[in-house]
Amino acid sequence: MAAAALLPVTAAVLTSSQASAQTSEEIQAEIDAQHSELEKVIEDYNAKREELEDANELIADIEAQLPALEAASLEAQDRMSQIATTAYAGGDFAMVNSVLAGDPSDFADRLMYLSNLSDADNAALEDSLAQIEELETRRAELEALQASADDILAEIEAQQEEIEDEIDALEAEYDDAVQEEYQEEWGDYTGDSAVVAFAYDQLGDDYVYGASGPDEWDCSGLTQGAWGAAGVSLSHNTEMQWNETARISRDELQPGDLVFYNGLSHVAIYIGNGEIIHAPNSTTVVKIADIDVMGIDGYGRP
Known part of the structure; x- marks a missing residue:
């Protein structure tokens, strides 16, 4: 799932020299602008959460399927072990192990070498490997979906936090500017x-x-x-x-x-x-x- 383009954060934190040169009205205008930018980011965050609902449903479905897939995978491994044990009894243990120990993704290509196995054994091996591959595929899909969702929301949350920090800094500068202006207007006691x-x-x-x-x-x-x-x-x-x-x-x-x-x-x-x-x-x-x-x-x- 590709993340949509996120809104840039354009404001930089004011230095003390910049802040002192600004009036409270100018600082307030910056605060208002940052609040507007924050609203856009929050709405973007809300939109992404809505978009991720389908992904979250799929994540929940996969998580619900995993226990059954894991159980089926264990059963498949047991069946493969039994086939290997039977083949060993016939003197072909090394050949079976060499096939089973390889990458599961090209198992079908290597299965042809077990020509001495029965059609039933071959079918059982194929079915067992399919069970194992389905489990691994679903696990990988789950991890990818979770990482994508987390990355999308984390990036927007980071933008939100950056803008909120900027607003806090501006509000502190605003308070200082107002106090200075008031004291200049009314003088010292x-x-x-x-x-x-x-x-x-x-x-x-x-x-x-x-x-x-x-x-x-x-x-x-x-x-x-x-x-x-x-x-x-x-x-x-x-x-x-x-x-x-x-x-x-x-x-x-x-x-x-x-x-x-x-x-x-x-x-x-x-x-x-x-x-x-x-x-x-x-x-x-x-x-x-x-x-x-x-x-x-x-x-x-x-």
């Missing part, structure tokens, strides 16, 4: 709040539900991590953090205080100048936003 300084360091990190660092956060995981950097322990839950903080007014807000939103379903870190740092949702990253980005429930200070 120059205040003395350890809480805010920690939050600044996470700008551009991914939002992941239930995450609490070091490179992925949800909203309460980020506030927990930021206050943990200042030596204050908070629970990883917005409502619990509400209960663990003292109520303050908006006029009393200082950098590091917490701002609670949407029925205590979201929390952010106040950084001053009417702005917060928060992990909004899975569609974006840790970022700076206006304090009134959504409906406010209140303010808290650990």
